[in-house]
Amino acid sequence: MYAFDYCRVAAADEAIRALREAEDGSFLAGGMTLIPILKQRLARPTVLIDLSGIVVLGGIGEDEQGLILGALATHAEVAASPLVRRVIPGLAEMAAGIGDPQVRHRGTLGGSLANNDPVADYPAAMLALDATIRTDRRAIAADDFFTGLFETALAPDELIMAVHVPVPDLFAYRKFPNPASRYAMAGVAVAVTGKGVRVAVTGAGLSGVFRMTAMEEALAADFRPEALDAVPVPAGQMNEDLHGSAAYRAHLVTVMAKRALAAAR
Amino acid sequence: MPVTVSMRVNGTALTREVEPHTLLVRFLRESLGLTGTHVGCDTSQCGACVVHVDGLSVKSCTMLAVQADGAEILTIEGLAATDGTLHPVQAAFREHHGLQCGYCTPGMVMSAVDLLRVNPDPDEAEIRHWLEGNLCRCTGYHGIVTAVLDAAARLRATPRTPGESAV
Structure with a gap:
């Protein structure tokens, strides 16, 4: 260093x-x-x-709209939170699957979002859940927050304070972890809210996390895993590296989406 | 610019000057001489460097010593009783061949102790999932999992009273 x-x-x-x-x-x-x-x-x-001494960045709470997760909430805290487990169990489950226990004891929600690693789990979950990222100066919808590989809408001196997560009717996240690194080769989050179905994909896309609108439309008409059989996942938009081809990742997106649908609660 | 840090390590309060870019594992090994905590991969993957910080297992190769200012640190050296009696997890690793070369063992044991804190009665799948961040190239994990199962049974049979041990 x-x-x-x-x-x-x-x-x-x-x-x-x-x-x-x-x-x-x-x-x-x-x-x-x-x-x-x-x-x-x-x-x-x-x-x-x-930032670890900034007390207001910690904690997990709720208001009428949903959960309020402090930027410094660790993955282990989100995974173990009775509130999160009751209100959005799939989110607690997702947090319990990040990295390993030691990473979950230190890694934070705000850090994961600000970094926007293209293989991170949280960006897909927050995008599917239609979360709002509250910073020191404004509120940013997840749809506007993630702008590319390791890129976000944050200004260089802007600090994430908390994330507001509206309570969905159904939610689940499933990933296919790389057998060595455990990072997602493809991870898909599916949420059903009062406003419709949202599907977000991490790990697979060429430009980071993205919404799979074709799947959202198909599922709005027919909310069953089989409905995704007719939805093409274009390999041209997928990442290709030594861990897997673009076609393989495209295939994984459909499989993970079906698993998330089957698990959604 | 060096920073003054104070922490408790294995029950002993200490204050030292550290460079901000000193990793906690380097501080433990090189400044304090606690070489039981190992550096394996140095990339947050292998878990040979696992110690407890304020009661939680963390990878000390991925934490700065300055971040531990004010913290309570427990390393493998602080796990056995002062009379040398091994912690039940250590004893079970020895009995069930949970180690061969021993390089991963300090981290493996510290991670397992943390598991049994949050889950006193884990099944085999839960143990394997928890130990995902600890790599062993000798044992094939079988002896390790057996050791953790047995240690969990022993700890449940003889619950420790607070203050009896560091863990």
């Missing part, structure tokens, strides 16, 4: 001020992605601003 300075802040405005004053600062949440990136010398921040 290159050397950097470090500060731990106690409030969101303090974190943002520190970032603005830094030559090239970086927020640090759980560090499950940032620290590996630093070790590989793929980034060279001058200062890390540790």
